[in-house]
Amino acid sequence: MEAFHSSLQLLDAEKRGIEREGQEVQKRQDRHSYRGCALRENIDKQDLFGLMGPIIGMSPDKKTEIPGMQEERTGLRGVCGVGTLPEAECASSPLATSVDRTGGAEDEELTNLNWLHENLLQNFTLGGPEAQPSGSPLFDIEGDYGSSQGPTSSSSSAHSRSRERDSLKSKPPFSFSLLIYMAIEQSPSKSLPVKEIYGWILEHFPYFSNAPTGWKNSVRHNLSLNKCFRKVERSLGKANGKGSLWCVDPEYRPNLIQALKKQHFPAAHAFCTPPASPPRASSPPHHFLEGCSFKESDIDAATAMMLLNSAPGHHVDPCNSDGPLDLSRPDAFLVSSDPKQDHNYSSAALQRCSSRSSSSSLSSLDEGGCDRRQSRRAGSEGFHSDEDSDLWDERGTHQTSRRPPAIKWPVRKRARREAKPELDDELKEAAGSLLHLAGIRS
DNA sequence: GCACGTGTAAACAAAT
């Protein structure tokens, strides 16, 4: 943990150095563009760890212009805002209670995706929030927003309006799984009801505000089918809305992170790259960074931190199914180097996902969806115990006749954790390599 | 061609 804090300090120092270079770099980046994106060179690395302020993805003015956004956002304030989710506060599940008790400060640093939204996503925009006329984070992610112009370039207001229109009609470059993941991860309690997932998506991807309502069906479909997501029963004693809370299955969080990065941040393949490979070899492919002003070390720093978070023993996961994690305890964030105390399943999950082609993603996890549902229905008490997990680990039925049971069932979690120490080490080394690449001493 | 991931639509049941 001390090393982590020192890394943060080093990041801060580096950030200041980067900022000094900022203007010079901006000039360079103005000369480049890629798919309409121009990322800030001087990414605030503090932000990478979820220390940022409120979400700035969309200006209120623009949001109010979107039909139907107002009512959707009302229920969202508790999610993206500072407060805690009322439902989650009262949720009876160990997850919700343990998470909500925390206040989430350190948890925010280690697990949330604010860094993604406010940096990776937002910094895809032209020069950051001050320069972006539209609040949509996909504003410049999508390639059809016109050529990128640097923040210092003379992007006319007409051009901005044009891009804004495009942002409203262009589909987000993320799958529903990732959208849901981002929504859930950005919530203080790491769990959201469906309606607030809708709200988050609507707020951050205005495209859906004008899209046919089928996308909500898709969201629900994903939540049900994708075993990355778990249902958490709300508190029975309080009538606080329909349905359940949904959270990210900790076992598949690395997969989601990887899918997220594969979708837009191919530097993520460093996660699957053995540490022996040269650091630069794990740099994002040219097609991605080409023209982007996203310094590779920035990406690496971000991915390194995520990898650290994903690495066994470094992960703080409120959704840990091994039992409620009381994040209010000061030792809740102690970094364990003991594999036996590793409550993270990322290594196996990562291995699973890296075993497939680059297209490996989330729905491969759907193979077990039916079993998950079975166990949900058997007792929808939210999270499974290990025994419960073992149940849906070992049953081998497949969901549909169209999906042959090419089941990559997670093996028993504990057994897997103990059986993959070398993989754990690789992950740690990879994290170290990435941090080193980013100029951070781990 | 095949397997897989993803998106979409539709139907249905249960809950509110």
Added chain:
DNA sequence: GATTTGTTTACACGTG
């Protein structure tokens, strides 16, 4: 009874 939520099935399409 209407609406929302959750589940399931089916199909289409793109990709490797």
